Amino acid sequence: MSVALKAKIADLFEEPACDKNQAKSEKDRKKGCGKQLAPGAAAGGCAFDGAMIALQPITDVAHLVHGPIACLGNAWDNRHSASSGSQLYRTGFTTDTNELDVIYGGEKRLFKSIREIIEKYDPPAVFVYQTCVPALVGDDVEAVCQRACEKFGKPVIPVNAPGFAGIKNLGNKLGAEALLDYVIGTVEPEFTTPYDINIIGEYNLVGELWQVKPLLDALGIRILACIAGDGRYNEIASAHRARVNMMVCSKSMINVATKMQQRWGIPYFEGSFYGIGDMSDSLRQIAQLLVQQGAPDDLLVRTEQLIAVEEARAYQRIEPFKQRLTGKRVLLITGGVKSWSVVAALQEAGLVIVGTSVKKSTREDKEKIKDIMGDDAHMIDNMTPREMYDMLREARADIMLSGGRSQFVALKARMPWLDINQERFYAYAGYEGVIELVRQIDRALSNPVWQQVRIPAPWGDDGETLGMV
Numbered sequence: 001m002s003v004a005l006k007a008k009i010a011d012l013f014e015e016p017a018c019d020k021n022q023a024k025s026e027k028d029r030k031k032g033c034g035k036q037l038a039p040g041a042a043a044g045g046c047a048f049d050g051a052m053i054a055l056q057p058i059t060d061v062a063h064l065v066h067g068p069i070a071c072l073g074n075a076w077d078n079r080h081s082a083s084s085g086s087q088l089y090r091t092g093f094t095t096d097t098n099e100l101d102v103i104y105g106g107e108k109r110l111f112k113s114i115r116e117i118i119e120k121y122d123p124p125a126v127f128v129y130q131t132c133v134p135a136l137v138g139d140d141v142e143a144v145c146q147r148a149c150e151k152f153g154k155p156v157i158p159v160n161a162p163g164f165a166g167i168k169n170l171g172n173k174l175g176a177e178a179l180l181d182y183v184i185g186t187v188e189p190e191f192t193t194p195y196d197i198n199i200i201g202e203y204n205l206v207g208e209l210w211q212v213k214p215l216l217d218a219l220g221i222r223i224l225a226c227i228a229g230d231g232r233y234n235e236i237a238s239a240h241r242a243r244v245n246m247m248v249c250s251k252s253m254i255n256v257a258t259k260m261q262q263r264w265g266i267p268y269f270e271g272s273f274y275g276i277g278d279m280s281d282s283l284r285q286i287a288q289l290l291v292q293q294g295a296p297d298d299l300l301v302r303t304e305q306l307i308a309v310e311e312a313r314a315y316q317r318i319e320p321f322k323q324r325l326t327g328k329r330v331l332l333i334t335g336g337v338k339s340w341s342v343v344a345a346l347q348e349a350g351l352v353i354v355g356t357s358v359k360k361s362t363r364e365d366k367e368k369i370k371d372i373m374g375d376d377a378h379m380i381d382n383m384t385p386r387e388m389y390d391m392l393r394e395a396r397a398d399i400m401l402s403g404g405r406s407q408f409v410a411l412k413a414r415m416p417w418l419d420i421n422q423e424r425f426y427a428y429a430g431y432e433g434v435i436e437l438v439r440q441i442d443r444a445l446s447n448p449v450w451q452q453v454r455i456p457a458p459w460g461d462d463g464e465t466l467g468m469v
């Protein structure tokens with residue numbers, strides 16, 4: 001690992017906004033927060049994958065992966081991050097490193113690739129992602145990017161997060177560091193208003209940002225930059241002029257919020273767009289912080305008026321579902337911010353949470369679960385597929401909400417399942433999103449297919465005898 005990358009990672013392990021991190025000894029802090037993997041456990045994405053996930057939603061730039069083509073295949077377009085404009089971010093660019101590049105180095109190939117992209121697509125910037133092979137060969141991606149930037153007069157941003165540097169979450173942060181080092185603060189916005197905010201850690205999955213934006217528009221609050229969902233290069237480059245930052249997923253880009261506070265004095269808070277109550281709280285916190293930063297204080301009154309109207313409408317629309325869903329038991333296998341924010345949304349519809357996984361949750365996430373659910377009895381640290389299956393098969397839960405990886409456990413148990421993770425097809429943010437979430441749960445639960453698949457087979461098979469589990 002290069003000295004610069006080592007120093008960058010050591011810097012990331014020093015997180016002033018994390019109590020747990022600050023409580024550690026200096027020696028323990030240097031080890032980072034990643035847990036040792038259990039043999040046989042799925043490892044999740046690599047650091048490069050994490051950096052790509054964090055930055056690929058910037059829609060108008062070219063994302064060039066410097067490495068063997070499989071790295072691009074591993075990471076390309078793995079989330080439904082939507083764009084309201086340019087589609088360039090969905091084109092997969094790679095230098096497709098080969099054996100000769102391993103022997104002679106791949107810097108020339110990288111430089112030519114950058115030139116070709118600029119000539120053909122003329123994007124406002126090119127992001128260059130380092131991967132394992134060229135990092136081991138010793139390709140100096142930073143130097144090539146700097147040379148290309150001088151030669152072509154365009155920002156060429158090195159994202160130094162080769163896969164071997166660590167886990168996906170570290171890659172999210174290394175991607176964010178590239179924004180802090182080379183992008184944010186390099187462009188001045190055409191104009192500013194007292195109502196300018198940034199939203200950090202929101203990826204506009206299936207267009208979720210668009211469920212929230214109309215609410216902010218109604219209050220006259222401008223999203224100066226969303227990092228990175230539906231993001232534009234110039235918006236993110238001018239994000240340093242916002243008055244307030246909202247962190248949507250604390251684990252992925254907390255370093256952006258803390259460093260923007262240190263460098264430009266922008267206060268931030270952590271909020272959620274999932275659930276009626278959390279959506280309202282986030283609007284309140286944005287309004288309060290903006291007023292503290294100098295916005296006219298009638299914003300507070302207007303925000304409460306909007307919340308009252310929207311909440312009344314949302315509860316009214318949830319009511320018909322509530323009659324059918326009240327008392328239904330949900331097993332929630334997700335992580336991070338969703339382990340508590342989705343809980344609140346489900347409880348609003350009368351559903352009972354029999355368990356929520358906290359494997360990927362921070363201590364703050366766990367505290368929030370305790371606040372919402374009363375105790376920690378429902379927290380599941382690490383549930384095996386067998387335990388999930390048993391819970392569903394024995395009808396201790398009526399539906400499982402999880403990512404795609406666990407869906408087959410529910411299907412084998414012949415129980416309803418709904419995708420709640422990044423591959424989901426429906427948007428669940430804001431007041432509109434809660435209604436959509438409840439609608440989808442209702443549809444999954446009342447799907448007639450469950451009655452059919454639960455009819456015992458004539459030959460007496462119960463699924464397990466055929467080795468289905």
Ligand code: SF4
Pocket residue numbers: 046047048049067070071074130131132133162163164
């Ligand atoms: S671990 Fe390395 S080789 Fe594998 S996908 Fe990640 S960057 Fe590419």
